[in-house]
Amino acid sequence: MAKTVVIDPVTRIEGHAKISVFLDDAGEVSNAQFHVVEYRGFEKFCEGRPYTEMAGITARICGICPVSHLICSAKTGDKILAVQIPKAADKLRRLMNLGQITQSHALSFFHLSSPDFLLGWDSDPAKRNVFGLIAADPDLARAGIRLRQFGQKVIEILGGRKIHAAWTVPGGVREPLSEEGRAWIVDRLPESFATIHKALDIFKGLITGPMQAEVEVFGEFPSLFMGLVGKDGQWEHYDGHLRFTDSHGNIVADGLREDDYQDFLGEAVENWSYLKFPYYKPRGYPDGIYRVGPLARLNICDRIGTPQADTELQALRDYAGGVPTSSFLYHYARLVEILACLEHIQLLMDDPEIMSPRVRSHAGVNALEAVGVSEAPRGTLFHHYKVDDNGLIQKVNLIIATGQNNLAMNKTVTQIAKHYIHSEDIPEGFLNRVEAGIRCYDPCLSCSTHAAGQMPLHVQLMAADGGVIKEVYR
Amino acid sequence: MAVRTLSIDGKDIAVEAGTSIMDAAKEAAVPIPKLCHLEGLTPVGACRLCLVEIEGLNKLLPACVTEVWEGMVIHTQTPKLQEYRRMAVELIFAEGNHVCSICVANGNCELQDVAIEVGMDHSRFPYRFPDRGVDLSHPLFGIDHNRCILCTRCVRVCDEVEGAHVWDVAQRGAACYIVSGLNQPWGEVDACTSCGKCVDACPTGAIFKQGSTTGEKQADADKLEFLYTAREKHQWTR
Numbered sequence: 282m283a284k285t286v287v288i289d290p291v292t293r294i295e296g297h298a299k300i301s302v303f304l305d306d307a308g309e310v311s312n313a314q315f316h317v318v319e320y321r322g323f324e325k326f327c328e329g330r331p332y333t334e335m336a337g338i339t340a341r342i343c344g345i346c347p348v349s350h351l352i353c354s355a356k357t358g359d360k361i362l363a364v365q366i367p368k369a370a371d372k373l374r375r376l377m378n379l380g381q382i383t384q385s386h387a388l389s390f391f392h393l394s395s396p397d398f399l400l401g402w403d404s405d406p407a408k409r410n411v412f413g414l415i416a417a418d419p420d421l422a423r424a425g426i427r428l429r430q431f432g433q434k435v436i437e438i439l440g441g442r443k444i445h446a447a448w449t450v451p452g453g454v455r456e457p458l459s460e461e462g463r464a465w466i467v468d469r470l471p472e473s474f475a476t477i478h479k480a481l482d483i484f485k486g487l488i489t490g491p492m493q494a495e496v497e498v499f500g501e502f503p504s505l506f507m508g509l510v511g512k513d514g515q516w517e518h519y520d521g522h523l524r525f526t527d528s529h530g531n532i533v534a535d536g537l538r539e540d541d542y543q544d545f546l547g548e549a550v551e552n553w554s555y556l557k558f559p560y561y562k563p564r565g566y567p568d569g570i571y572r573v574g575p576l577a578r579l580n581i582c583d584r585i586g587t588p589q590a591d592t593e594l595q596a597l598r599d600y601a602g603g604v605p606t607s608s609f610l611y612h613y614a615r616l617v618e619i620l621a622c623l624e625h626i627q628l629l630m631d632d633p634e635i636m637s638p639r640v641r642s643h644a645g646v647n648a649l650e651a652v653g654v655s656e657a658p659r660g661t662l663f664h665h666y667k668v669d670d671n672g673l674i675q676k677v678n679l680i681i682a683t684g685q686n687n688l689a690m691n692k693t694v695t696q697i698a699k700h701y702i703h704s705e706d707i708p709e710g711f712l713n714r715v716e717a718g719i720r721c722y723d724p725c726l727s728c729s730t731h732a733a734g735q736m737p738l739h740v741q742l743m744a745a746d747g748g749v750i751k752e753v754y755r
Numbered sequence: 756m757a758v759r760t761l762s763i764d765g766k767d768i769a770v771e772a773g774t775s776i777m778d779a780a781k782e783a784a785v786p787i788p789k790l791c792h793l794e795g796l797t798p799v800g801a802c803r804l805c806l807v808e809i810e811g812l813n814k815l816l817p818a819c820v821t822e823v824w825e826g827m828v829i830h831t832q833t834p835k836l837q838e839y840r841r842m843a844v845e846l847i848f849a850e851g852n853h854v855c856s857i858c859v860a861n862g863n864c865e866l867q868d869v870a871i872e873v874g875m876d877h878s879r880f881p882y883r884f885p886d887r888g889v890d891l892s893h894p895l896f897g898i899d900h901n902r903c904i905l906c907t908r909c910v911r912v913c914d915e916v917e918g919a920h921v922w923d924v925a926q927r928g929a930a931c932y933i934v935s936g937l938n939q940p941w942g943e944v945d946a947c948t949s950c951g952k953c954v955d956a957c958p959t960g961a962i963f964k965q966g967s968t969t970g971e972k973q974a975d976a977d978k979l980e981f982l983y984t985a986r987e988k989h990q991w992t993r
Contacts, residue, residue, distance in 0.1 A: 331891055331899075337857040337969035445856070447969035455971070643966065645894070671891035671942075672965075 284308070284705055284750035289739000298724075299739040300715055302698045306745055310702050313695040315687075315719060317556035324677045332361050332646075332672045337447050339664065339679065344444050345388065348381035348436055349657030349682075350664075351449040352519070357653030357664040358451025361672065362644040369637035370453030375519045376629050377439045377449070378655065379622040382518060383473075384432025385658035386575065386615040386622075389723040390480065391425025394612060397717050398487055403710035421483075424476040428619070431473045435626070438462035453641035460636070467630050470623060474589075477619045481593060484613055488600070492609075498700045499718050500608025500693030503528035505561055505571035506580040507685070509656050510535075514583035516590075516621060518656040524581045525561060525571065530604045534563075539654035542663055546680065559685045570688040573660025574722065575614035580604055585617075587624035593617045608693050608721040615723070646672040657682045659723055683724040693718040705742065705750055712740055761827035776807060776818035776829060787831050788840060788869055790847075790958050791906035792819040793976060795983025796915055801906055803843045804869060807831050815839065841873040849880040850929075852887065852901035853959070859967040860960030863974065866904060887932070892942030895949055895965055900932055902961040909933065909953035909962055916982055921947045933961075955979055 284304035298317050305311040327338055336354035340347035352374055359366055392411045396404075399421075400413050408416070415422040433443045439458060440446020448455050488496055510524045511517035523537035525545075537545060549558040549566045560569035571577075585591050597605055597613055605613070629635050646668060653664045660682030667676040697718040701711040742751040757772035763783045770779045775798065780787050790802035798819035805818040810828040815836065830836070847853075847866065855861050887900035910922040910933065921944050925934040936944035954962050955975045963972050981993045 329889060331889060331897065333966055333968050334857055334859075341856060447971075450968045451966075455968070645965070673889055673891055 284745070284748070285741050285743010287739055287741015287743065287749060287752040289741065289752065298719070299741065300694055300719070301741045301743055302694075302702060302715070303743050304702075304705070304745065304750075308704050310695070310698040311745075313691070313698040313715070314553060315690045315694050316554045324679060327674050327677045330674050332358055332666055332668050332674055333451060335664070335666065335674065335677075336449055336451075337445075340445050340447070346381060346385055346657050346659070347445050348377055348440075348449075349655060349662050351440075351446070352378055353653045353655040353657075353662045353664045355449035355451055355454075355653075356655060357651045357666050359453075359642075360651035360653065361646055361648050361666065361668060362451050362642065363647035364452055364642040364644045366453040366642050367637070367639045369457065369634050370640040370642075371520075372629055372632065372635050373439060373454050373458060373640060374449055376458070376626065376635070377436055377446075378519050379626050379629075380432045380435025380439075382432070382656075382658045383619050383622045383626075384429045384436070385723075386619050387425060387429035387432060389658075389720075390612060390615055391422070391429065393723070394717070394720055395421075395425070397713065397720075398484070398492065398612075402713050402717070403708070406713070409713070421479070424472075424479065428473055428476045431469050432622075434469070435466060438465060450641065452643055455641065457638045457640050458635055463630060463636065466626065470627055470630070473623050474620075477616060477623060481616050481620070484616055485596070485600075488609075488613065495714075495717075496607045496609045498609075498697055499714075499721055500689060500696060501606060502689075502692055502696065503606060504689060504692075505533060505564075505569070506577035507561070507571045507573050508578040508581050508661055509654065510582050511586075516578060516582040516585040518578070518622075520655075523654070523661070526581045526604075528604055528606045530580070533561075539652045539663060542652060542654075542665070542680070548680070548684075554687075556687050557684050558687045559680060560688065567688055570692070571685065572608070572689045573682050573685045574611060575618045575658075576605060576608070576611045577660060578656065579614045579617060585621045587621060587628070590617060590621035590624055593620055608689065608718070611721045611723070646670065659683050660685055683722065686722045686724065690719055690722055690724065693721065702742075707742065707751065715740065759823045759825050759827070761823050761825070761829065763829045764831055770823060772823075774823050776816070776821050776823055776827075777805060779823050780818060780829075780831065785831055787818050788872055789819065790865060790869055790904065791908060793908050793912070793956060794980040795987075796908065796911040796956075796979070799907055799911070802847075802904070804840055804873075806836060806839055808833050808836060837873065841875050842879075844870050844873050844875050845878040845880055847904050848875070848878045849882050850885070851903060852882075852884060854901075857969050858902060858960040859963045859969065859972040860902075860974070861970040863970065863972055864960060865958035865976075883929075885929075890935070890941050891965065892940035893947070893949070893965070894942065896941070896951065896954055896962060897965050898933070898935075898941060898962050899960065902959045903933055904959060904961070905931055905933070906958060907933075908956040908958065912952045912956040912979055916979060917948060917950050917952050919946045919948050919950075922953065952979060952982075 287301050289299040301314045303312045336351045339350040339354050396409045396414050400409050437443045440448035505525050507525050509517040509521045511521040524535045525533040527533050545562050547560050547562045560566045561571050585594055650667045655662055663680040665678040697715050741749050758769050759772050760769045763780050763785050766783045768783045788804045790804050800817040800820040806815040807818050808830040889899045891897040913922050914920040921935050923934055935941040955978050985991050
């Protein structure tokens, strides 16, 4: 008789999710679904608010990546003002986004995912967390925590606080960089470089050693990749244009503008998840599956543009023998991106313009509709606002990075479940691998549904007749 | 000059007849919480935070609109008053839509300050979530009725200090709201001189400068007291 396994809640991710694994009559996995079970309704309750408040409101969607919303919303606001922001403001926003990507990636790698890599998939779940890591390898845990602290501190230096810093505003930023702040960043950079090189060495050792199988099983499939690229196809996180590439590295579409996102991005809805399913419109649903985020950004760019990160990007491509298509390599990509962020922060610290006090352009409402885009740690983020003549929001559409990986996350969960689950008897370590498939994408479900709730995971093992055979809650 | 002698929280003082309890307390350096009262404007007793207990009287009286009398014994910090004040602040929060985290006045808000002062950590009353609007039709300023506590400081400062009387109160009871002109969009009211005194007088983030983002409002209520002192006493000092 066919059965279903349910993993609920999924742990060590931001948000609340459930996984259902469907077994056929022979007890083999026929399908798996990743359900997001939260709903929040930000797009609706922003209606009627001044557009100037949108950065503050949307940043409250999430405590992990509020900076992404602050930046994307401020960029959308710039377009409503129809102004060019001061050069220093552009650079300062970039600096904050680099700090944000660094801290978020460090959180994902060291706090959330490395306990699996370093303690083992089948280790005691009670110790398979950052505290277990602290006990097992205190130096690495401390370095990882301090790397995240570095990113958070960059945000605090600029915005006055680590979380929900209301600093990016339409027209620029509110305060320039202080001399003391700059000095602190410069002082802590060498330690951060050392930590990331150490983490890269550890991860490369894993994927060429004990974790080669994971690379084959955790979301290894062809798909499109999307993200922003800068001038000459360089790695980009703040501006530039959108590019789609395929699994062979071919450019499918290039030079796309965020203003036209509705022409090439569709959003499908399934009745079993609050998370929408964005897809590349020319290929239809669900064939238009694409991935965003660290791996996608590295796959679509021609180069990163800084020496150390470019060396590591080449090493990643050499390891994969071309375009890395396994979602397990998102972890690798995250580490390469942290290195890229640190190098870009170094460049900004050497730029005298970063200290300019001219950081904000002032104007009134000069455009009634605007689309902003930026790269959040988890992928491309779109904010789309329509305002009335006075600047009151009439309509909001937010397309969040995690949502764009929804099709890929479902495919990954199914692939892992099919590989590891062959009967109703499911060892805990296998369920952990299914969850880890999700964690590759470092999903932020509170953002992606703009949704509410606590942070657990629930897995259901379901029979072909729809009956639930086994449930795991955490 | 007739003088009245009285006691406030055990301090004996003498003040001129006709002085309000609020002013007498100020002279005695006894702080009394307030939201609607602003030095230089006619007191209205709207917020009920300045209620005090007077020995020999069963009811609580608002300090801002009650004149002192001879031999008064006033208490400003009894458990009963603390309970009433906290309840008044909770009701103000429950009545409107006060979302501090994204408000322009976050960190610079008299309602926030008072909530902390009275020890309000949550509201025991269910929130009404009224459907109120935002008017951004004025080129320089905006009013968000969600954050309005109907203290009428804007109404009084515009009428009594600026002399323009742009603002007034419409409707009754729970339906009350502040209107500009003849219930027109603010930007269409010719009487408005765009002086910005209402922005400075507003104790919350209800009236703000256009373009302000979270926590950016820095209201300067003392400026209004300065204007009043300059005009009435011919003293230009702050």
